[in-house]
Amino acid sequence: MGRIAIIIAVGYGVLGLLVVALIAGVVWSSTLGRNHQVDTRKLSEREKTWFGIVVFVLVGLLFGTIFFTPYGRGAGPDGAQVVPVTAQQFAFVVPQTTLHVGKPVAFKLTSKDVSHGFAVFDPQHTFLFQVQVTPGKTQWYRWTFSKPGTYTIECFEYCGVGHDQMGGQFTVVR
Amino acid sequence: MSDELILTDQERWLAQRITLRYVLTAQAILLVSGFLGILLRDSQAGVGRLGTNWFYALMTAHGLGAFVGWAGFSVMGLSFWVFAEIGFPLRPFGRVFAELTYWLMVLGVAGIVVSTVVMHFAGSWVFLYPLPFHSAGQWGKAATALFLTSVLFVGLSIVTWCVAVLHTAVSPALHAVSKKWTNRLGVAMGFGFLWPKKFATNPRPVPYPVIPLTVIGLDMIIATLPFAVLLVEMIVQTFVPGAHVDPLLAKNVLWWFGHPVVYLLLFPAVAVYYLLVPRYAGRPLVSGNIITVGWTIAVVANVIVWAHHVYIDYPSGSPQAAIDTAMQPLTFSLTIVSALSLYSLFFTIYKSKYQWNAAGTALFLGLVSWLSAGLSGVVNATIAFDQVVHNSLWIVGHFHQMALLNIGFVAFAAVYTWLPEWTGHALYSERLAKQHIWGTFAFATANTIIWLVEGLQGAPRRFAVLPAGHYVTLGQVGSAMAIGTGLFQLPFFWNVLQTIRGKTEKARDRTSPREWSDVTAEAALVLVVLVLVGAAGVTGWLIGHYTDRPTSHPAASTPAEPAASPVAVGKQVFSSAGCSGCHTLAAAGATGTVGPNLDQKKPPASLVVERVTNGKGAMPSFKGRLTPAQIQDVAQFVAASTK
Numbered sequence: 001m002g003r004i005a006i007i008i009a010v011g012y013g014v015l016g017l018l019v020v021a022l023i024a025g026v027v028w029s030s031t032l033g034r035n036h037q038v039d040t041r042k043l044s045e046r047e048k049t050w051f052g053i054v055v056f057v058l059v060g061l062l063f064g065t066i067f068f069t070p071y072g073r074g075a076g077p078d079g080a081q082v083v084p085v086t087a088q089q090f091a092f093v094v095p096q097t098t099l100h101v102g103k104p105v106a107f108k109l110t111s112k113d114v115s116h117g118f119a120v121f122d123p124q125h126t127f128l129f130q131v132q133v134t135p136g137k138t139q140w141y142r143w144t145f146s147k148p149g150t151y152t153i154e155c156f157e158y159c160g161v162g163h164d165q166m167g168g169q170f171t172v173v174r
Numbered sequence: 175m176s177d178e179l180i181l182t183d184q185e186r187w188l189a190q191r192i193t194l195r196y197v198l199t200a201q202a203i204l205l206v207s208g209f210l211g212i213l214l215r216d217s218q219a220g221v222g223r224l225g226t227n228w229f230y231a232l233m234t235a236h237g238l239g240a241f242v243g244w245a246g247f248s249v250m251g252l253s254f255w256v257f258a259e260i261g262f263p264l265r266p267f268g269r270v271f272a273e274l275t276y277w278l279m280v281l282g283v284a285g286i287v288v289s290t291v292v293m294h295f296a297g298s299w300v301f302l303y304p305l306p307f308h309s310a311g312q313w314g315k316a317a318t319a320l321f322l323t324s325v326l327f328v329g330l331s332i333v334t335w336c337v338a339v340l341h342t343a344v345s346p347a348l349h350a351v352s353k354k355w356t357n358r359l360g361v362a363m364g365f366g367f368l369w370p371k372k373f374a375t376n377p378r379p380v381p382y383p384v385i386p387l388t389v390i391g392l393d394m395i396i397a398t399l400p401f402a403v404l405l406v407e408m409i410v411q412t413f414v415p416g417a418h419v420d421p422l423l424a425k426n427v428l429w430w431f432g433h434p435v436v437y438l439l440l441f442p443a444v445a446v447y448y449l450l451v452p453r454y455a456g457r458p459l460v461s462g463n464i465i466t467v468g469w470t471i472a473v474v475a476n477v478i479v480w481a482h483h484v485y486i487d488y489p490s491g492s493p494q495a496a497i498d499t500a501m502q503p504l505t506f507s508l509t510i511v512s513a514l515s516l517y518s519l520f521f522t523i524y525k526s527k528y529q530w531n532a533a534g535t536a537l538f539l540g541l542v543s544w545l546s547a548g549l550s551g552v553v554n555a556t557i558a559f560d561q562v563v564h565n566s567l568w569i570v571g572h573f574h575q576m577a578l579l580n581i582g583f584v585a586f587a588a589v590y591t592w593l594p595e596w597t598g599h600a601l602y603s604e605r606l607a608k609q610h611i612w613g614t615f616a617f618a619t620a621n622t623i624i625w626l627v628e629g630l631q632g633a634p635r636r637f638a639v640l641p642a643g644h645y646v647t648l649g650q651v652g653s654a655m656a657i658g659t660g661l662f663q664l665p666f667f668w669n670v671l672q673t674i675r676g677k678t679e680k681a682r683d684r685t686s687p688r689e690w691s692d693v694t695a696e697a698a699l700v701l702v703v704l705v706l707v708g709a710a711g712v713t714g715w716l717i718g719h720y721t722d723r724p725t726s727h728p729a730a731s732t733p734a735e736p737a738a739s740p741v742a743v744g745k746q747v748f749s750s751a752g753c754s755g756c757h758t759l760a761a762a763g764a765t766g767t768v769g770p771n772l773d774q775k776k777p778p779a780s781l782v783v784e785r786v787t788n789g790k791g792a793m794p795s796f797k798g799r800l801t802p803a804q805i806q807d808v809a810q811f812v813a814a815s816t817k
Contacts, residue, residue, distance in 0.1 A: 001630055002632075004558065011553075012550055013627075016549040020542060024542045024545075027524050027538075030525045031527065036525050040457060040521070043460045043521045044462040047461065050513070050514070051464050051513075054509075054514075062503055066503075069495075070486075071498070088794055089308060089310050090755035090756060093795065115305070117634075119634070125641075129561065130561065130564060135304065137490075137492065138490050139487075139490070152641075156564070158230075160309065160312070161230050164226070164634075164640075165766065167752055
């Protein structure tokens with residue numbers, strides 16, 4: 001798993017599901033006891049506090065993540081090595097150019113027919129990044145590879161019956 | 175609530191007849207689309223593999239069938255019953271639209287089944303423009319036109335449902351003081367809780383279940399109309415190839431509808447929760463006026479958050495990146511209504527004398543799933559996270575938890591609560607109902623968790639066959655969980671059938687009362703199953719991780735074996751370069767039907783070299799992508815294996 005996937009796995013898979021289990025357990029067991037005294041009016045009023053907490057958490061998450069959007073990567077070549085990639089049913093046509101570790105690459109992605117998804121996996125098959133390729137548009141994606149080896153491409157947008165066969169690969173050297 | 179039951183017998187009979195028809199038809203659709211879902215999960219795991227065209231055609235049918243035809247159709251029908259229960263009759267005008275909705279939906283679903291299962295349309299339920307016109311020879315214009323027309327019928331059905339719902343919501347039963355329909359609409363959206371004078375009601379405030387129904391009734395009209403225009407354009411384009419729409423615009427229009435349609439399922443389900451949870455808890459809904467703020471945000475935000483489905487589209491020269499960025503805070507704001515509703519519903523149950531019968535249990539487990547799916551939804555709503563999980567199996571896990579385990583469970587709870595009243599027969603078996611609920615929860619939850627894990631490992635969604643050598647063990651466990659989920663629907667269908675037939679199960683002799691209550695025992699059982707499944711999954715993953723060394727896309731550029739013959743290398747090139755996506759070649763196990771069948775054409779090596787190097791027509795040029803040596807090798811392989 002990549003770094004972001006690990007963050008999600010811990011944040012959702014561990015913390016999130018613990019919260020879910022805790023709430024479910026507390027609410028469920030509270031109905032089984034003998035004490036059914038609860039001030040529902042007070043709970044209704046406290047919903048405002050809960051609203052405040054939710055807004056606070058969401059604003060926190062927003063500011064914690066919004067600066068990590070990938071949109072800067074789509075800005076254009078910006079001095080990187082340009083690699084034009086044509087997507088079409090059912091292949092990614094990548095020119096045979098030598099890519100180097102540590103040297104920025106700008107993929108210039110276009111599609112000849114339908115929408116495709118350009119997803120790249122590292123030599124250990126760890127997901128690196130993905131971006132959509134919409135026909136009639138030019139999509140850029142800048143990336144700097146950090147290790148040598150053979151990278152695989154998989155199509156990440158359903159593009160017809162050959163979709164799962166649609167792939168490709170390229171090599172990065174030192 | 176007794177003071178609100180002011181419907182005449184005739185009105186009540188009418189509502190129950192219409193609701194029963196919707197709900198039973200939807201469950202019949204569940205039978206078919208659920209079965210397709212199991213076939214797909216098994217096929218992906220290599221258990222009974224379907225041909226690729228079959229896989230994608232059935233995937234298209236399953237998606238629309240289960241999502242709209244079952245979950246959507248169920249709660250659309252239940253809405254009329256919710257109204258009836260809180261004293262809002264379906265008046266003649268609304269009734270006409272409710273009938274129209276039913277038939278448009280039935281025709282639409284039937285057309286979708288024919289165009290996919292019989293005519294092999296396989297564009298997936300989102301059929302991203304212009305994919306329907308690029309079938310790669312797999313389906314014809316007639317299939318495309320029938321499919322698009324059928325989806326248009328479903329869309330119109332949603333609009334007519336909105337008309338029926340809004341007409342019912344603003345009825346005299348609302349007790350709004352104002353006679354103006356715009357003001358009444360405000361009352362129905364709960365504005366009276368915030369501005370009691372301007373949106374006055376007499377004598378009682380608007381019942382809570384009316385609010386989500388009004389909100390979605392308004393939103394789905396706004397959401398569906400532009401989509402209907404796109405569908406008409408696409409139907410025209412099927413026959414007039416000159417017609418054209420900007421594909422990025424079309425994507426945005428699709429999701430303009432595609433996002434709110436999720437809430438066509440969720441919001442009516444919330445109305446059922448608002449009605450039934452207080453009933454089983456024996457106390458009114460714990461809710462402050464603030465919940466109206468949530469719904470006011472929802473009615474606006476719901477129709478302006480579509481672009482979170484295109485977070486990873488930001489081509490140069492388009493404003494898409496800015497739109498997408500704006501969608502993150504907007505999407506976040508939309509989670510507030512879920513957060514408030516969950517607060518209200520959980521605290522309504524908290525320390526109450528909650529009835530843990532099958533229906534009450536289903537509602538509770540539905541809420542738990544809603545919370546869990548809501549949190550994974552926050553991950554999807556965050557661009558920095560979405561760029562990883564987008565179009566992965568994570569998404570599939572997220573929405574199955576939302577649609578099957580949350581909305582579906584509301585439908586199950588409603589059936590167990592009201593089927594006796596609709597049919598006039600007592601529920602056949604409470605015992606079977608509980609088994610159904612707990613069994614489905616355990617197996618389907620395990621299944622969705624496996625999807626989430628697979629997604630985080632980079633497994634793409636909508637793959638007939640996942641990249642070779644990966645996700646094998648997880649897929650097989652998931653396949654077993656899907657079969658388990660399916661088997662646990664059998665008591666449901668049997669229960670419904672027997673109830674309709676007026677049968678009752680022979681009471682089981684229970685001489686020794688159990689120490690544990692039924693609920694505790696069954697919940698414990700489910701927890702044990704979940705833990706076992708989790709342990710099995712982790713063990714399987716570990717075994718898979720250390721034994722199945724990735725063999726996917728055998729690298730054509732790395733020498734395979736030191737002394738491999740050109741034919742052997744060529745075979746590897748054939749499978750790694752994607753040739754099998756289009757061509758049939760028995761020797762490579764390739765069954766593609768887009769390009770010429772190589773077994774039949776038997777091309778000489780020289781022709782293969784020429785075509786692979788330069789391409790022709792739909793065939794791309796592989797010059798630059800494969801080395802000349804690799805092209806020679808693949809040509810040798812093709813020639814040798816078709817001699």
